[in-house]
Each structure stands twice: as structure tokens, then as C-alpha cells.
Amino acid sequence: MKDEVALLATVTLLGVLLQAYFSLQVISARRAFRVSPPLTTGPPEFERVYRAQVNCSEYFPLLLATLWVAGIYFHEGLGTEQGCTPWNPGGPCHWAHPTPPAPLSGAAALCGLIYLYARFRYFQGYARSAQQRLAPMYASACALWLLLALAALGLLAHFLPAALRTELQELLPRA
Secondary structure, eight states: OHHHHHHHHHHHHHHHHHHHHHHHHHHHHHHHHTOOTTOOOOSHHHHHHHHHHHHHHHHHHHHHHHHHHHHHHSOTTOOTTTTOSTTOTTSOOOTTSOOOOOTTTTHHHHHHHHHHHHHHHHHHHHHHOGGGGHHHHHHHHHHHHHHHHHHHHHHHHHHSOHHHHHHHHHHSOOO
């Protein structure tokens, strides 16, 4: 089981560390600009750092939910040879032995890493100026939408009737 979730767990832990880094940056900005808690207003430089941290915290649950749901259905540990794909969730899976990667293997973890990098850049940009947050914000939104699409596709495939799932599996080329 651990091998199947190692990449997702790594991305999750990196995300937690990034959230901690953002919080420490707010503490540092509070000291630099002499803004004592519970105040959340002060010089524009402080407010940008504060807003960047709050915004990243607001989106973190969305990352976690989509990362893990997408990762369950499109995971790096699942192999197609044993029938372990979202199109055949009832297929025999041999979890004790590594298997060849499934189509879109590691896609959830990769999207998660892209999201975290974009959020780091977002935080850095926003701390400098509101305008510099935009490009990384769009990049992180794209990564989140991709995770949502993977999660939805995996769930759709899971809940499709078996006959329809078999037909779709025959129509779709193997990656």
C-alpha cells in the first residue's frame, strides 16, 4: 500500500511545508512592518504578504481533495497488465509487486507539484506587487483544473456500468 501512495504523500507533505513557509513569511512581515496580531492591515507590503498566505491557505484543501481523488484513479502504482485501471476497477490487482505504469501514471502527483511550484511563485510575486501574482495564479488554476478533470474522469469511469465501461475501453487506445 505504501508504494502506491508514496508520490501523493510526498506532494502532500511538500504542500504542508510550503504552507508553513508562507506562515513564517507572515510572521516575518509582521515583525518587519510592526503589525501586531490580531491586526491584518498595515503597510501595503505587509498586506500583500498576508493576502498571499491567506489565499494559498484557502486553496490548499482544494489541492488535497483533488490530488488524492485523482491519485486514487490515475496512480503511478497501478498497472494495466493486471487490469488495474480506472476503466476496470474490479480487475485483479497485485499490490505486493510493482507493476508497469498505468496510462497517465503519476499525472496527479505531477499536477500537484506544478500547483505547488506555481503557488510558491504566486506568493513571491504577490509579495512584490499585486500584478506579479497573475501568471502564477493562472498556472496554479490550470493545475487544479487538471486535477479536478482527472478526479472526475476516474469517478465517472468507476460508476459507469460494466458493459459501457468495456465498450469505452475497447474504443480508447492504450497509452
